[in-house]
Amino acid sequence: MTQFPAQSSVAAGPFSAWLRAMRRSLLGNEGMDVPCGDCVGCCVSGYSVQLRPEDHKAAARIPATFIVSAPGFTKGHLTVRPLSNGVCPMLDEGKCSIYSVRPQTCLDYDCRIFAAAGIDAGEGKDVINKRVHEWRFSYPERSDELEHAAVRAAATFIRDRRDSFTVRVPAGPMGIAVFAIKSYEVFLDAEISDKSDADVARAIIDAVRAFDSLQAG
Known part of the structure; x- marks a missing residue:
């Protein structure tokens, strides 16, 4: 993520609770309740x-x-x-x-997804990126920390190891972040580091397809 000057922080809420709400939103079950304040x-x-x-x-x-x-x-x-x-x-x-x-679309949009994935919203999104760097999740349980680490690991893999995939994966920040939210559980596996990049890539695609099938159903 781009380094911004020191700035105020904005509470993003407990990570795991946010993650589950975001996954429900991606399934079209509800919108996100974002504490935007005066940010537009x-x-x-x-x-x-x-x-x-x-x-x-x-x-x-x-x-x-x-x-x-x-x-x-x-x-x-x-x-x-x-x-x-x-x-x-x-x-x-x-x-x-x-x-x-x-x-x-507006109900679903939540720039905390970029903070969760550890990436910026993209070029020309300076106002959003400023808020992305201000968000601060809380971690009331160990699972909050583990799940956030898994989401970031998924986003990093999708962004940096595109050649490991045999199908097209998102290249833009939002697409990468959404893919990471859908597939983060792959990186909760304690043995993930022992798997080849190709195996991890296949596991990510399988997880995304399984998630999307819930929406289709």
Whole structure:
């Protein structure tokens, strides 16, 4: 992670509790309750916001000029493009103007995922990266520490040992972090260091597929 000057810290909550909430969110079961405070990093960093068919209340509030079709999206899924300065068009005087009906994409977004994975959010995401470096998880149990270490180990492996995979894996920060959240249990194995990189890569893919099958079911 990039080194930032000394700054205040922001409580991110107990790690294991956060991890389980994030996994439930990735399965589409609930959104994340993020203690954003006055931070609007995700609203000013050039993100497009996916609109799913079930986001009809949000879509009804967003001017059509900002809604476009995006290549690769599932049929019926659209996206809200940011303004030229990277700001979400629904941000009004520093606040979300459709907060009560915001899309599921916004409910799911939690920049603590980057702090969990030990990586930055990417170039051009300075506001988010500042908050990423401020987050401080707590570890009330030994399992909190072990699980956080496993998530970071998974993210490091996915990022640095891409050649070990026989299928395409994410290269961007969010994709890497999500893969790590889905597959971290691989690195809870005490014998993981004895396995070849190819075996670890296969175990990661198997874990991700098993996780995704829960959503499909």
